[in-house]
Ligand SMILES: Nc1nc2c(c(=O)[nH]1)N(C=O)[C@@H](CNc1ccc(C(=O)N[C@@H](CCC(=O)O)C(=O)O)cc1)CN2
């Protein structure tokens with residue numbers, strides 16, 4: 001088994017990081033392995049204790065507040081998403097964004113294609129949607145609304161140090177992000193074990209430029 005084999009089933013964050021290391025020949029892992037990589041990261045997260053997940057969410061909420069929200073002007077638009085229980089971070093991040101005076105848009109999921117958007121006004125307004133997600137009922141904004149955002153939170157199962165992102169496999173964000181404003185920051189929120197050296201990349205994958213992790217807070221990664 002090579003160190004990049006996603007069938008290996010690492011049992012810790014350190015093992016996940018190790019599994020993301022480069023092949024000796026420098027080649028990227030085959031893109032066909034994305035399903036296995038998703039399965040592996042999902043298993044790691046499912047095995048985490050309640051206390052560990054709570055500590056992770058606390059650290060992410062604190063870093064989000066102090067390292068990102070403080071940099072955004074009152075009234076700015078951001079694109080975020082409503083996290084599920086199986087994703088890092090929690091609703092505090094959305095609530096704190098509202099409290100900081102931001103206009104917060106979250107995705108409205110339709111058939112695979114560019115995501116539409118709706119304004120997040122508070123958790124009480126959310127309704128069950130496709131894939132077990134929670135979304136605002138509307139009014140629905142066209143996919144082009146992403147161009148108004150100065151910062152975009154992009155959900156990720158994992159991300160690598162080159163900005164390659166592994167999503168949930170719908171291809172939604174890869175079809176959505178090209179309409180973002182040229183200067184917008186694209187940020188993935190991931191657990192410490194979900195930032196790895198190298199993930200498989202397809203030609204359609206849009207690289208992101210920043211990560212927020214519980215252990216190291218917000219930092220830029222290379223988009224190269
Ligand atoms: N909270 C949240 N909202 C989001 C996303 C997200 O990742 N997280 N999305 C990000 O695009 C969009 C929804 N995309 C989704 C894409 C696929 C699946 C899904 O159920 N995938 C299957 C298996 C995929 C595979 O391995 O091929 C699964 O996860 O079991 C769910 C949502 C928009 N809203």
Ligand SMILES: Nc1ncnc2c1ncn2[C@@H]1O[C@H](COP(=O)(O)OP(=O)(O)OP(=O)(O)O)[C@@H](O)[C@H]1O
Nearest residue numbers: 034166167168169170171172173174175202204205
């Ligand atoms: N820009 C695009 N145009 C056409 N098809 C695309 C595009 N981006 C992705 N796809 C298709 O979507 C499918 C899923 O792609 P991929 O596995 O990269 O999704 P993902 O980034 O994990 O998902 P998501 O963005 O929903 O989290 C693939 O079959 C891919 O061919």
